[in-house]
Amino acid sequence: MSMRIPRTSRRSLLKAMGAAAVGISFGGLEACSPSKPEGGGEEPKLNFYNWDTYIGETTLADFKKATGVDVNMSLFSTNDELFAKLKAGNPGYDVIVPSNEFVTRMSEAGLLMQLDHSKIPNMKNIDPAFLDPDYDKGRKFSMPYTWLVTGIGYRKSKMQGVPDSWKWVFDSAQYKGRIALLSESADLMRLSAKYLGHSVTGIPLEMVKQIEAMLIKQKPNVKAFHEDDGQTLLQNGDVDIVIEYSGDIAQVMKEDNDIGFVVPKEGSLLNSDGLCIPTGAPRPDNAHKFINYILDAQAGAEISKTILYPTPNAAAKALMPDDYKNNPVIFPPADQLANCEYGAFEGAERAKLYEDVITRVRAA
Template sequence: MSTITQRGLNKAGLSRRSLLTATGAAAIGLTFTACGEKPKAAPGAEEAKLNFYNWDTYIGETTLGDFKKATGIDVNMSLFATNDELFAKLKAGNPGFDVVVPSNEFVTRMSQGGLLEPLDHAKIPNMKNIDPSFLNPEFDPGRKFSMPYTWLLLGIGYRKSKVKGVPDSWKWLFDSDQYKGRIALLSESADLVRLSAKYLGHSVNNIPQDMLPKIEQMLIKQKPFVKAFHDDNGQDMLMSGEVDLVLEYNGDIAQAMKEDPDLDFVVPKEGSLINSDTLCIPKGAPRPNNAHAFINYLLDAQAGAEISKTILYPTPNAAAKALMPEDYKNNPVIFPPADVMAKCEYGAFEGAEKASQYEELITRVRAA
């Protein structure tokens, strides 16, 4: 196991992505491996190893070692920082990954681009543990290419002692100078454009062309009041006191709230954007049988519960959720109530041209 332990990462308050920035792992290719002797492959069988490409701080503390004890398969876990990085790596040709963790719209994008292997559901019997509401998503009908790992919801993390009332509208982040210099926005372009559209009364999808200049002008006007566009380490900025309001994922703020009771999280009244991170087998995976076995293991009830205890993201695994303590199952930050979720949507992949348009819009905002 790497000397940088998962426990240490969580105590440091790092998000699923921020470790890469802190350690330079993107440059040095930081890898985590399960402990123990290197197993030997049986004659004619796949080598007893597996290469897992994952977000940082996004696995249980003992998951990789437990999987090795159960199967003899040694897991090498490398880390990526963004879906764009994962996509670019696989588009250039799979360098040997067996399991990857793309977010919802990238499942669509990668499957359409021929970058994913279809899953053999017969080799994933723990699929029975998944909450039925996650079994037929629009981004991957019938779960042909992906299994659900977690889901995430964007909202506003804030410091209660510094903010007057509850910041229950995107206006607080996108259209107000009330907390100038005390705001941090997530840097992902599609998320910013979509949530701005949500604030302006539109769906996060099929945003009309004539709305894009309005979004750009609104964000350019807001930019002088924004302290930073962060790479999903907004909870760190909130905990350190750099900012008082931040656009961030519910799981990241739930982790921070355990350490700092002055923090809270709200989903704005206009609604928000749901993301789902998934388990996929990339095209050309050298060990597809091991990959199916690993995905099946991660969907086990006990294994899933151990992961959720560490990362505190909402789980789509109903059997794992049933094993979790009440302070997880009943936490409204991790599992917002139904009336809140009813106003939230998944972002759809609407083509590379639109993705580029959003990137260019936010590049202009940040350069303004």
């Protein structure tokens, strides 16, 4: 009998660390406040606020070699954390990486600076399909960094066939006690709506009620609501079927070939993370330089090699090996993506409504 050493992903550990150490980070960036040297230029520094395991191994060092600018990277684990931190005023970040919906939300709240496209010539490398998204028309505030799709990760040996429908997680007792759902309220509502045949946006109120009833009915079959560590639960054998993001499952599939990933036939939710400059960034020039550098073909390929998320950078993708370009988990086939759509920020009231529904489901 063999025993697998239980382990946890760095991302979820970091997240929980953050939760345990709230308060320690207060004013941690005070020392880096803008002190412009004489002559009007910017000091060669940059504060980059990024997700964990979300940058190439040598990217920051290479950037320093190329420009002399020292990048100080700190990490956040959810968009909500990012938003909550910048809401009270920018503590000194120059470049941040919010997801599509939050690009809208933060730009509406005046938390993002307009980008100067003339300082980002490498924008030409981006796949034209990503240049005019609904969440940021004309790419005024963000440059695409990665995109990803939410789907179902599963343990092949424990499934009967491929679980290619949201039914298996939302509306069936087939895998009772072996299911983990995302705890993110808006995503749960949107994916449920997808299952019921509706778009992820503009969910009517009757359907919100219907979803609530469905999730309450399904709850006894659910093992856990996970905080974006579904791949760990899957890998450790705690559950057999989880809702997770493609890249996270791709990372554990490298270590465990009994794990599979599928985008359900009803369609799913797309996300795209963007490089943005928050309002009040102390070093906007360096920030533009940095964003331009990341959009470079070679630098972009270096990043994709590490993080295994799909890249919107056409020039970088061209440089990647076939096992990345043709990996169906990283780039799901076109027919699977046909029904997928981006979520949109639908106002504070909606966010509150969804949160209340999930609170009720969890309390039921």
